[in-house]
Amino acid sequence: MVFFVSDHTGVTAEAVGHSLLSQFIELEYQAQTVPFIDTPEKAAELAGRIRKSMPALIVSTLTDQSIRAKLRDCEAPMFDVFDAFSEPLAATLGMAATAASGQIHGMSNSYHARIEAVNFALAVDDGLNPERLGEADIILVGVSRAGKTPVSLYLALQYGKKAANYPLTPDDLGAHTLPPVLLALRQKLRGLTLSAERLSQIRNERLPGSRYASLENCRNEIRAAESMMAASGIPVIDSTRRSVEEIAAMIVHDGTEARS
Amino acid sequence: MVFFVSDHTGVTAEAVGHSLLSQFIELEYQAQTVPFIDTPEKAAELAGRIRKSMPALIVSTLTDQSIRAKLRDCEAPMFDVFDAFSEPLAATLGMAATAASGQIHGMSNSYHARIEAVNFALAVDDGLNPERLGEADIILVGVSRAGKTPVSLYLALQYGKKAANYPLTPDDLGAHTLPPVLLALRQKLRGLTLSAERLSQIRNERLPGSRYASLENCRNEIRAAESMMAASGIPVIDSTRRSVEEIAAMIVHDGTEARS
Numbered sequence: 001m002v003f004f005v006s007d008h009t010g011v012t013a014e015a016v017g018h019s020l021l022s023q024f025i026e027l028e029y030q031a032q033t034v035p036f037i038d039t040p041e042k043a044a045e046l047a048g049r050i051r052k053s054m055p056a057l058i059v060s061t062l063t064d065q066s067i068r069a070k071l072r073d074c075e076a077p078m079f080d081v082f083d084a085f086s087e088p089l090a091a092t093l094g095m096a097a098t099a100a101s102g103q104i105h106g107m108s109n110s111y112h113a114r115i116e117a118v119n120f121a122l123a124v125d126d127g128l129n130p131e132r133l134g135e136a137d138i139i140l141v142g143v144s145r146a147g148k149t150p151v152s153l154y155l156a157l158q159y160g161k162k163a164a165n166y167p168l169t170p171d172d173l174g175a176h177t178l179p180p181v182l183l184a185l186r187q188k189l190r191g192l193t194l195s196a197e198r199l200s201q202i203r204n205e206r207l208p209g210s211r212y213a214s215l216e217n218c219r220n221e222i223r224a225a226e227s228m229m230a231a232s233g234i235p236v237i238d239s240t241r242r243s244v245e246e247i248a249a250m251i252v253h254d255g256t257e258a259r260s
Numbered sequence: 261m262v263f264f265v266s267d268h269t270g271v272t273a274e275a276v277g278h279s280l281l282s283q284f285i286e287l288e289y290q291a292q293t294v295p296f297i298d299t300p301e302k303a304a305e306l307a308g309r310i311r312k313s314m315p316a317l318i319v320s321t322l323t324d325q326s327i328r329a330k331l332r333d334c335e336a337p338m339f340d341v342f343d344a345f346s347e348p349l350a351a352t353l354g355m356a357a358t359a360a361s362g363q364i365h366g367m368s369n370s371y372h373a374r375i376e377a378v379n380f381a382l383a384v385d386d387g388l389n390p391e392r393l394g395e396a397d398i399i400l401v402g403v404s405r406a407g408k409t410p411v412s413l414y415l416a417l418q419y420g421k422k423a424a425n426y427p428l429t430p431d432d433l434g435a436h437t438l439p440p441v442l443l444a445l446r447q448k449l450r451g452l453t454l455s456a457e458r459l460s461q462i463r464n465e466r467l468p469g470s471r472y473a474s475l476e477n478c479r480n481e482i483r484a485a486e487s488m489m490a491a492s493g494i495p496v497i498d499s500t501r502r503s504v505e506e507i508a509a510m511i512v513h514d515g516t517e518a519r520s
Contacts, residue, residue, distance in 0.1 A: 009509035011418065012279065015272040019321065020345050023357040035509045057352070059345075061279065077352045084344040085280050085319075092317065092337045097283040111503055118410045122385070150378045153413055157504070158271065243371055244417070249269035249295045 001053040002031040003076075005046065005060040007067065010035035016081060017059035029057075037062065043070035050074040110160055117156035117163070124164040125149055130181050136164040138251060139185060141178070141229070142192035143168050143221045144212075145202045147239045147247070151192065154248045161252065173224040178232050190251055191229040191236035196222050198240050261313040262291040263336075265306065265320040267327065270295035276341060277319035289317075297322065303330035310334040370420060377416035377423070384424040385409055390441050396424040398511060399445060401438070401489070402452035403428050403481045404472075405462045407499045407507070411452065414508045421512065433484040438492050450511050451489040451496035456482050458500050 002021065006013040010033040021027060037043050043062075047070060050056050056076040062068045063082050072078055086097045124132050126149065133139055138161055140148040148165035155163040172179055182189060196219040203213035211217055229236050235254075237247055262281065266273040270293040281287060297303050303322075307330060310316050316336040322328045323342050332338055346357045384392050386409065393399055398421055400408040408425035415423040432439055442449060456479040463473035471477055489496050497507055 009505050010513070011505065011509070012272060012275040016276065016321075016341055019272065019323070020342070020349055023323065023342075023346060024350070024353055024355045025358055027353060027355060033513065035513050061276075063279070063283065079345050079349060081276055081341065082280070082283075085339050086283060089280055089339060090284070093284055093287060095284045095287060098285055115407075115410055115504070118413060122382075122409070125382075147375075149382070150375055150417070153378060154417055157410070157414055157417060244375070245269050245271065249271070253270070253293065253295050 001050075001055075002029045002057045002059065003046075003050055003053075004031060004033040005037055005058055005062065005071065006033075006035050007038040007062050007064065008035065013059060013061040013081075016061070020059060020079070037067060037071070038064075040066050040070045043067045044073070047071050047074035050076050113160035114157060117160050118153065120162045121152045121156045121164070125152065127166050130166070133164050133166070133181060133185055135162060136185070136188055137161045138163045138190055139182065139188045140165040140190055140192055141168060141182060141225075141234070143173070143199070143218075143225050145199060145206070146192045146194055147244070148192055150244045151239075151247050151251070154244045155251065158245070158248060159252050168221075168225050168228070170221070173221055173228070176224075176228065176231075178228050178234075183232065186232060186234065189229075189232070189234040191225070191234050192239050192247070193222060193226055193229075193236055194238060194240040261310075261315075262289045262317045262319065263306075263310055263313075264291060264293040265297050265318055265322065265331065266293075266295050267298040267322050267324065268295065273319060273321040273341075276321070280319060280339070297327060297331070298324075300326050300330045303327045304333070307331050307334035310336050373420035374417060377420050378413065380422045381412045381416040381424070385412065387426050390426070393424050393426070393441060393445055393448075395422060396445075396448055397421045398423045398450055399442065399448045400425040400450055400452055401428060401442060401485075401494070403433070403459070403478075403485050405459060405466070406452045406454055407504070408452055410504045411499075411507050411511070414504045415511065418505070418508060419512050428481075428485050428488070430481070433481055433488070436484075436488065438488050438494075443492065446492060446494065449489075449492070449494040451485070451494050452499050452507070453482060453486055453489075453496055454498060454500045 004010055004013040004017040014033050021029060034046055037046055051074045058076050058078040060080040062080055068080055068083055090097045123129055138155060140152055140163060142148055144167050152163035152165045155161040166182060196215055199218040200213055200215045207213050237250055239247055264270055264273040264277040274293050281289060294306060297306055311334045318336050318338040320340040322340055328340055328343055350357045383389055398415060400412055400423060402408055404427050412423035412425045415421040426442060456475055459478040460473055460475045467473050497510055499507055
């Protein structure tokens with residue numbers, strides 16, 4: 001059994017642990033995430049539980065040395081990020097590390113900005129309240145079901161970015177230029193596109209057999225949307241083989257691409 | 261300058277880096293996250309950029325040894341998670357590590373489940389479509405503005421959990437038991453509460469000076485909601501001093517608490 005152990009939410013320990021173990025292709029493992037191990041008492045109790053699950057392995061992000069020491073009592077091999085890096089980092093910086101409380105684990109942007117950004121993303125989702133588009137940091141445009149909503153919510157929750165999303169409807173697509181409300185905010189626009197096959201598949205899950213979901217209609221909509229976006233010179237990301245978090249990271253770090 | 265470098269989105273490198281550096285309270289630093297460094301060429305180019313920003317420090321999650329080697333050319337001290345752990349982990353497991361592509365970084369649950377969960381959370385947000393509550397994995401209940409929506413979206417995006425949220429309105433609160441539609445799904449219910457002071461502050465941002473936002477009304481609503489939730493025996497989390505990700509981790513790992 002593999003234990004991902006953290007003094008905070010466990011999200012980082014889990015991400016580090018899964019990444020590390022994914023290098024061992026033949027390894028099959030069961031994993032359990034144990035968050036909020038923030039006292040020596042909780043660590044001692046967990047050590048007892050792990051001792052009963054041997055053979056076991058620990059990947060952890062435990063800031064406090066005394067908590068790590070208690071957990072180590074269980075004798076399972078333990079790979080802790082702070083254990084590995086705190087001392088060499090202290091030596092490099094010429095400063096002493098304090099046992100911070102681990103409050104910084106996980107998401108990194110200001111908390112209120114993120115909550116406000118979520119409320120904003122919901123208020124302007126799917127073209128709602130277009131008069132508020134000017135408040136946005138980023139406006140995602142694309143045809144219906146191109147994946148704009150999850151990306152805008154992730155931009156809000158992870159990065160605290162106020163992301164609006166604006167669907168290009170068949171009416172918009174007939175007009176040959178982006179709607180004026182968008183053109184006025186061109187610097188904030190980011191296009192999302194995807195393959196017609198994938199779009200048709202997604203739309204068929206929603207409205208099976210509809211004209212809306214047909215491959216031909218999807219092809220036409222995507223062609224029209226892409227040519228509009230190209231004409232306005234807005235950066236476009238292809239979401240066909242990318243996850244929400246990859247797309248969001250590209251947008252935030254400006255790793256957009258020209259569509260080939 | 262501190263560089264958080266990743267072959268994927270950079271979310272994990274950034275979280276690890278900020279956590280590690282937060283141990284050095286007196287350190288003031290500027291940080292830059294550089295995602296998608298997934299070829300030796302990109303690493304070489306980045307090494308050139310870092311060389312121009314000395315003194316610099318690198319915290320990274322780079323799966324591939326040859327990419328790490330190129331980046332190391334810049335001679336800034338480099339702290340890489342794979343560099344530190346891959347070999348000892350291989351020795352412990354008695355297996356050879358392959359340079360996996362780093363696709364597992366970041367969020368860990370099945371991709372489609374997460375997107376479906378986001379769509380579900382939006383469809384049943386704020387008491388919408390109560391006939392779909394039975395599909396939920398988790399139903400968050402609490403008074404208006406107790407923080408249910410961001411938590412349900414985070415549960416969906418991070419954990420792939422289908423989380424509904426149901427606001428207890430003044431009408432519901434007058435009834436002394438939870439609404440029948442909720443009682444039928446009692447196993448899925450999780451309560452959110454918070455201090456009346458904090459609730460009043462949040463509501464005042466939305467409707468300044470209103471009765472809705474008044475401290476007295478907030479006190480009454482919270483008292484009624486807490487007594488209903490206690491009567492039904494549902495686990496309750498106090499969100500006053502907790503972040504969305506902390507609350508979500510508590511719910512997923514069942515770390516709920518009785519309100520003191």
